[in-house]
Amino acid sequence: MRYLVLATDYDGTLATSGRVARSTVVALERVRASGRRLILVTGRHLPDLKTVFPFLDRFQKVVVENGGLLYDPAENEELMLCEPPPASLLTLLREKGVPFEVGRTVIATWEPHQKVVIEAIRELGLDSQVIFNKGAVMVLPSGVNKSSGLAAALKALRLSPHNVVGIGDAENDHAFLASCECGFAVENALPALKDRADVVTRADHGAGVEEMIEQLLEDDLARYDTRLERHAISLGPRVGVDAKEVKIGPWRGSVMIAGASASGKSTIAASILEQLAEQQYQFCLVDPEGDYENFAGALSFGTGKEPPDPAAVLNALRSPDNNAVVNLLGIAMKERPDYFSQLLPRLIELRARTARPHWIVIDEAHHLLPTSWAPATSTLPLDLGGIIFITVHPEQVSAAALVGVDVIITTGPSAVATMRAFAQRLQVESPSLLAAPSQPGEALIWFRKQSPAAVLVKTREATAERRRHRRQYAEGDLPPDRSFYFRGSESKLHLRAQNLNMFLQLADGIDDDTWLYHLRTGDYSTWFEQAIKDADLAAEARRVEQEWQQSPAESKQKIKRAVELRYTVSV
Numbered sequence: 128m129r130y131l132v133l134a135t136d137y138d139g140t141l142a143t144s145g146r147v148a149r150s151t152v153v154a155l156e157r158v159r160a161s162g163r164r165l166i167l168v169t170g171r172h173l174p175d176l177k178t179v180f181p182f183l184d185r186f187q188k189v190v191v192e193n194g195g196l197l198y199d200p201a202e203n204e205e206l207m208l209c210e211p212p213p214a215s216l217l218t219l220l221r222e223k224g225v226p227f228e229v230g231r232t233v234i235a236t237w238e239p240h241q242k243v244v245i246e247a248i249r250e251l252g253l254d255s256q257v258i259f260n261k262g263a264v265m266v267l268p269s270g271v272n273k274s275s276g277l278a279a280a281l282k283a284l285r286l287s288p289h290n291v292v293g294i295g296d297a298e299n300d301h302a303f304l305a306s307c308e309c310g311f312a313v314e315n316a317l318p319a320l321k322d323r324a325d326v327v328t329r330a331d332h333g334a335g336v337e338e339m340i341e342q343l344l345e346d347d348l349a350r351y352d353t354r355l356e357r358h359a360i361s362l363g364p365r366v367g368v369d370a371k372e373v374k375i376g377p378w379r380g381s382v383m384i385a386g387a388s389a390s391g392k393s394t395i396a397a398s399i400l401e402q403l404a405e406q407q408y409q410f411c412l413v414d415p416e417g418d419y420e421n422f423a424g425a426l427s428f429g430t431g432k433e434p435p436d437p438a439a440v441l442n443a444l445r446s447p448d449n450n451a452v453v454n455l456l457g458i459a460m461k462e463r464p465d466y467f468s469q470l471l472p473r474l475i476e477l478r479a480r481t482a483r484p485h486w487i488v489i490d491e492a493h494h495l496l497p498t499s500w501a502p503a504t505s506t507l508p509l510d511l512g513g514i515i516f517i518t519v520h521p522e523q524v525s526a527a528a529l530v531g532v533d534v535i536i537t538t539g540p541s542a543v544a545t546m547r548a549f550a551q552r553l554q555v556e557s558p559s560l561l562a563a564p565s566q567p568g569e570a571l572i573w574f575r576k577q578s579p580a581a582v583l584v585k586t587r588e589a590t591a592e593r594r595r596h597r598r599q600y601a602e603g604d605l606p607p608d609r610s611f612y613f614r615g616s617e618s619k620l621h622l623r624a625q626n627l628n629m630f631l632q633l634a635d636g637i638d639d640d641t642w643l644y645h646l647r648t649g650d651y652s653t654w655f656e657q658a659i660k661d662a663d664l665a666a667e668a669r670r671v672e673q674e675w676q677q678s679p680a681e682s683k684q685k686i687k688r689a690v691e692l693r694y695t696v697s698v
Contacts, residue, residue: 128347129378130309131482132286133158134277135336136295137169137176139261140313143332145179151333154340155185161344166190166280168273168293168303170260172230173198173205187284193258193265193299194276195232197283207231208279209271216255216266219247234266242619249621256622259636260299261317269623272632273303287447289358289408290482292348294328294339296320302632309348309355311339319635322684325354352376357691360402362395362536366569366583373572373584375399377408377485380533380576381514383492385521385549390539391568393418396488396517397589400424403486410450411440411474412488415463415495417456429454437470444477444484451484460494467495478513485513492516493523500525521549529553533576538586539564542571546581600659601627601694609658611650615641627659627690634687639679646672646682664693 133155135141141151155165165186169176170193176183183189189198197206212234220227220234223243227236236244241257241264248255248266258265258272273295281288293300293307296316304310304324312324313335321327328335342348359374375382382399386392403410404424412419420427426443429435434457443449453470455463467489474487489495496516512531518524529552537545543563550557558573558581568588573581605625613622613633620641624630634642645651649672656665667689671682 128161128163128482129290129349130163130292130343130347131290132164132166132281132284132292133340133343134166134168134280134291134293134303134307136273136297136300136303137167137171137180139296139315139332140294140300141167141333141336142180147180147182148333151337152182152185154337155182157344158340159185163343164284164286166277166291168277168280168295169193170233170235170258170263170265170273170299172228172233172235188280190273190276190280192230192233193260193267194272194274194279195230195267197276197279199283205231206279208276209268212266213251213253213255215251216247216253219251220244223247232267232271236264236266238262238264240264245620245622249619254623256633257636258299259297261297265299270625270629273299274306277303277306281447285445285447286481287407287409287483287485289406289485292339292343294336298635301635302628305628308358309351311335325357326351349379352378358406360399361587362399362570362572363584363586366585373582375534377403377406379512381512381516381529381531382534382536383516383518383521383524383529383532383549384536384538385516385518385545386538386570387519387541387545390541391570391586392517392538394568394588395536395538395570395586396490396515397422398587399515400488401589404450407447408485409444409447409483410486410488411444411484412450412452413455413467413470413490413495414452415455415460415491417454418490419452420454420456422452425450425452427452427454429457431456434458434466437473440470441473441477444474445481447481447483464495464497464500468500486515487513488515488517490517492518492528493520496525496528498523498525501527521545522552524552526552526554533574535573535575535581536570538570546571546573600661605658611654611658613637613641613645616644627694631687631690634683642679642683646679646686647675651686661693664689 141147166188167186168190171191173191183200186200195209197208209232225236225240225243227234245257254269255266256269288306289308291307292309293304294311295304296313300320310324311326312321313328313331315331328338330338358377360377362373364370364372384392384395426449428440435453440451440453443451458466535549547557559579562583568586570584570586571581572584611624611630614620622633624633652665652668652672655661655668668686671685
């Protein structure tokens with residue numbers, strides 16, 4: 128299954144007026160019975176949550192205090208994920224007459240007291256942030272939110288956010304849903320969250336959660352796969368016509384990359400792997416010839432003299448942060464298929480338990496999966512999804528292994544013939560409108576389950592260093608002198624955005640006057656140009672800054688969209 132975890136907000140999502148309907152609890156129990164895990168992610172304090180919701184034992188992990196505290200119901204253990212509130216801030220808020228509640232890590236108050244809270248934070252020079260939640264105002268250390276809390280829960284369970292479907296309703300759910308593979312908003316959610324969610328339920332509150340659960344159990348949310356373009360992997364623009372970018376979804380189906388030696392197969396494979404690694408999709412690459420031994424972002428097992436230890440490979444893959452390259456060069460050529468036939472079932476078994484590795488990449492597939500190969504139905508699924516096959520000879524690869532291939536990429540002058548050889552191998556009709564690549568770096572791509580025609584594409588080159596920088600700007604931690612600060616016209620605020628994700632999150636919570644002040648002084652385009660070093664993004668922001676007749680909401684949406692189109696910044 129793709130979605131191994133359901134993560135849900137509490138108030139306004141799971142609960143209505145603080146209470147959860149029995150039918151919703153039953154639906155959650157059905158999710159657990161399906162072999163999936165449940166994580167609750169809420170801004171509430173733990174004692175309060177235990178009082179109103181006696182079903183915490185249905186959840187493997189509970190994130191409370193908006194990401195500040197992690198609770199394990201089975202062990203009745205609490206883990207603080209940040210420092211407690213500063214005593215100096217508590218004292219100053221009392222002196223200023225601000226009513227508030229204090230948890231283990233969070234200070235909670237209500238609107239309109241946020242202005243006084245922000246002034247107090249600025250006065251003390253604290254690196255704290257203010258988070259909004261439908262009238263509630265929470266203070267936490269900078270960088271602590273529902274997303275960071277969910278990450279801690281997943282780390283404890285050794286699971287990947289790419290196998291999580293999340294659902295929420297309010298401002299503080301933006302970052303939370305952004306970190307999930309698929310983000311749902313219930314029908315009663317704030318308009319801004321519904322605009323950015325992948326899916327909006329028809330029903331509200333707990334009934335909306337139940338609606339999502341029915342779909343999850345029915346088809347593992349496969350009906351929404353094509354919506355998740357924020358996770359798509361780019362293969363490159365089409366040649367001629369419209370130069371439209373051709374993309375594949377990093378889920379479920381399988382890919383074959385075929386062509387003669389030195390025709391560009393490895394370049395395409397490296398580009399796909401780079402993008403998978405960048406988005407933190409886990410892969411295991413089986414490398415018979417040692418061609419990927421030093422691939423950045425992956426652990427290497429085996430050398431030219433030592434065969435790889437399967438147990439070490441599996442142990443490394445148990446952490447979602449690790450990718451693996453399995454180098455078979457130290458194994459005699461005739462013994463490599465046997466080694467692979469023993470490794471593959473263990474990878475599939477690991478995937479059955481953890482939904483990872485998300486991708487298994489098989490180089491020299493014609494050698495490791497020859498025409499005589501057939502899966503043992505007792506240990507392997509007949510339709511092997513999530514596989515990338517790389518081969519010179521598609522006609523020599525087992526047809527049983529290729530059943531799940533829905534994207535075929537062929538390279539070089541013989542690309543048309545190679546495409547036809549694949550079709551013949553599966554006994555399906557060859558695609559129409561074939562035109563052989565005429566320039567280096569071009570390839571034919573056929574989405575065989577979607578279209579009867581192949582398209583000619585100028586493939587992407589592997590660009591590890593540039594993409595590493597893009598990820599840093601989107602999710603990393605820029606130094607203070609390169610961060611963006613929402614201050615407002617009178618410098619009453621001091622809200623630091625150390626990356627583009629945080630910039631978008633803070634933009635959702637600030638008032639219109641503050642947003643317009645920075646817009647009209649050209650601060651957004653200046654930051655994009657000087658700190659992010661993206662001239663195109665800066666130019667787009669500058670155009671928005673010069674449109675004086677638009678509303679704050681319109682300009683904010685345009686700036687956010689410009690960022691999202693260029694960077695891996697998700698809902």
